[in-house]
Amino acid sequence: MDTSVCRWLNAPLSRLLQAALVLSLLPQDAAAEIPLNMPVGVTDISRSVYDLHMTIFWICVAIAVVVFGVMFWSIIHHRKSKGAKAAHFHENTVVEIIWTLIPMAILIAMAIPATATLVKMYDTSDAEVDIQVTGYQWKWHYKYLDQDVEFFSNLSTPREQIENTAEKSEHYLLEVDNALVIPTGKKVRFLITSNDVIHSWWVPHLAVKKDAIPGFINESWAIVNEPGVYRGQCAELCGKDHGFMPIVVDARSPEDYQQWLLAKQEEKEQQAQQAAAATARTWTHEELMAEGEKVYARACAACHQPSGAGMPPVFPSLIKSPITTGDINAHIDIVVRGKPGTAMQAFGNQLTPAEVAAVVTYERNAWGNDTGDTVTPTDVQEHNAQ
């Protein structure tokens, strides 16, 4: 039962049945864009996985038709109300052996293409691009090994859309600020691990799903045939915002990929200069508050809530709290170094000194804290230097 048979079996027949099934349920327009089957995907592996899926699906449908056919036929014809007299046979090992060996034979036949696909999936040949994927509590971090490009990929759906105060965009909950850009036609190898709990990196169109386990590294790969944007989500429960850490893979032609890489490396230098300039520049209180509010919404609101009330005791409130109204240095220290053993991460390596100064100033003056303090980027740098 090689895959060409499955392809013949799947293409026209399944489209017809699926469309008919859906159309009977739903109005015409809605049915058009509802995906209701496994994506065929854009890699050879995802194609063969789709074929396996449809083959075993059609086998089950065939067996079901036979089994339920016999059963419903017997329900209709052998009814007491129609005067059916009960027979007395209650054993026939020959029949039983037949209906045990046939499914077993089918399954063994099924095991051959399945093994072939699985072995192809575990192909460890050399890849042109190695990307280290690290799962964080509720975002992904990508690092291009030997290219010195790395960035966080956060959900970019605005909070208003999630809280239904704004219209939902087309890729609601499946859009990120920095997509993972990979070249098409080349083998890209993903080294998947985690920084805290177990996550699972899954992109349906690439048929790649591997668990990210802290302390261990897992490997998967993909050769994408067509350029395009492919979206996936975390597939292992990892806490509060497990549903809000999507994955967006942007497959481009090798040339575009190289351009993007160069642009990214330049951008990295610019950011460094900008951060240095921002730290050197003198900020007014108002500028710090405005910047601080933006940084707070992006990095802190997920746990401490936009209102600053947090969710005690797991996420403490910042209103009139000893830290946000107490000693400034302690406040900077907890933002930069985080608090080990709790969900409070170290933001020192995720935010520039200017951003840390802005968010600390904002937290000390918002929601009625108004301590009147202004923390400048230089204060933050002095603190880090000790």
Add this chain to the structure above:
Amino acid sequence: MDAASDIAHEAQHHHGPASGLSRWVFTTNHKDIGTLYMWFSFLMFLTGGSMALVIRAELFQPGLQLVDPGFFNQMTTMHGLIMVFGAVMPAFVGLANWLIPMMVGAPDMALPRMNNLSFWILPFAFTMLLMTLFMDGGAPNFGWTFYAPLSTQYAPPTVNYFIFGVHLMGISSIMGAINVIATIFNMRAPGMTLMKMPLFVWTWLITAFLLLAAMPVLACVVTMMLFDINFGTSFFNAAGGGDPVLFQHLFWFFGHPEVYIMILPAFGIVSQIIPTFSRKPLFGYASMVYATASIALLSFIVWAHHMFTVGMPLAGELFFMYATMLIAVPTGVKVFNWISTMFRGSLTFETPMLFAIAFIVLFTIGGFSGLMLAISPADFQYHDTYFVVAHFHYVLVPGAVFAIIAAVYYWLPKWCGRMYDERLGKIHFWWSFIGLNLTFFPMHFIGLAGMPRRIPDYALQFADFNMLASIGGFVFGFAQVFFLFIVIRCITSGEKAAANPWEGAEGLEWTLPSPAPYHSFGTPPKID
């Protein structure tokens, strides 16, 4: 029917049940303890069900409308725990307590005092679990499979109550299993050989051995969690040399026998009901007995098909794929035995039979999606999506829950001496059947289309089918409240039931009068 009259006569001069509350707290009677288990299971079923309705209400539309993600995770976790450990397992233990002594001709369970203790642990275990909802940090939010390190390093402070709750449930199940084995091996009436026992008794014997072998592993896992959280060990913490995957191996080594624990008694119930309403002996009794017996061993060699995406080496994936495929056939094929029992029988369709037929049809659909999940490369696309949620709900809801409901309709006349209202029973059946399929069938499609499990909010392309599932969820939920009404109405004011209200029913329990006397089979019955 002279046997029935002298048994009834003999029951009179025995002392009847004590009166008031002390009857239920200090009871060592297998019938009372069975009733306690059944009512406790029904209460837990409605509690777990209401949590499912909270989940479905949130997932009715995209966007966060009802609960915040943290509480949503608590609901999914508690829904799973309460349904598995609170609704399905106690219901089967309740049925075992009620039926096994009567089916094998024994006066009571072998260890009546332990029987009482194994029930009365459960209310305390579930109070401990449910009170975490009202404590700081909220209830456990790491899924009913409580994977480390989410359940150890990143757990809310109430995780310790969860651990002690699971310990108590485990102890209760182990004691229940010991009781069942002791009763079946030692207290059968003369002439009732092992090979003549009804299939419900056989499936429960194998379930008891599975419980004995699997529950200690669960106790071991939660104890290791307790030590990791409170005493600084590193079983599941990579920092100290431990390994989160060790947790998954241990949990699923318990997990897979657990799913057989939840389905074998259902096989037993259906194997009692189908022959009765087909008026024809069960087809291939020997095959059923031997296949069930083989599950006791085979269910322990396939656990890692729950972990295909964890990063196992290729040899591991292949082994567990082949093993899962091989053992799926002997169990899956049992469906043909029930169909052959019905074939050329003389069928009538009272409510228990309707539920049994729905069990066969829908459980087989769950079995087919299970076959698809066994294909390891395809499982990379199915794992942890709503396709898996659809699979195990199709196997558990029409599987275990419909079998329990069918058993209640079938044996209620024997327990309370009154017949349920057949018309209401049929309404309840069709109402549940439609609600169930409307809830869980769309989940196959949104799972295949890429919606992961345990998420409180989803992308727009999954919106329509989630709405269908939520509507179905509420329909199915209220059908079970209607079932509560039917049962209470039957107990209080159903008309009198004969000793054997079903024309084709065989079995020692039908030789007793209805309602079954407080003490039955004081002198063992004669079996030809």
Add this chain to the structure above:
Amino acid sequence: MQPNSRKTLVLATLIPIVMFGFGFALVPLYDVFCRVTGLNGKVNTSPLTEAEQRNRNNQQETMSRGVRVQFVTMNNGDMPWEFAPLEHDAVKVQTGEDFTAMFRVTNTTDRFMQGRAVPSVSPSEAAQYFHKVQCFCFDQQDLEAGESLDMPVVFEVDKELPDHIRTITLAYTLFDVTQVANNN
């Protein structure tokens, strides 16, 4: 005491002990199981004695070949230390020969801290052919505030390594074990 109640007494005491023993022995058992099957990238963390090392080399006559070994380092949780390979991120290694790679770790905080690196090899199939003669991951690193340390790892890739594996990724995750170390 009648004979059979003595039997049950013996059984009743023996079985819990055996069960507890099995549960207790599971962790070392798991390590052995993983090392034998190379399941999920567990590499042998105990150092190879010289004798074992020598007789492994001269046993194998198979031709030695080049393998690309890639180093990946990452911190777990809020571990603030800087941790990176000293020279280059990937090297070409001949199977059967030792290779020394240097890693630098710096304690960027203003207090005494203890760290522990946990190794993991990918593909997990290669773990059983990846022998570490000496590694900083065998023990704990205690660093004062601002202190930095260059740590060697000496490893050898077995000649028996299956041909289809041409790249091995050696990943180290650095954990903050400061409290854990004080407990035990």
Add this chain to the structure above:
Amino acid sequence: MNRFFSLLKSVTGAFLGVQSGKQLDNDAEEKSVWPFVITGIFMTVLLVIGIAAAVRIVLTNISG
């Protein structure tokens, strides 16, 4: 000797899920259940080794 073969036959029948009433009756004569349990465990171990061997064969001749 034929007792051993009938044990083997009934346990393989159990693994396949197919058994005749006749086999059930003559197994009923067996006094204790222990021979069945031991043969069952032995056959399970055999099955596990069998599948593992099949996996090793599959792996050697495709990657070779």
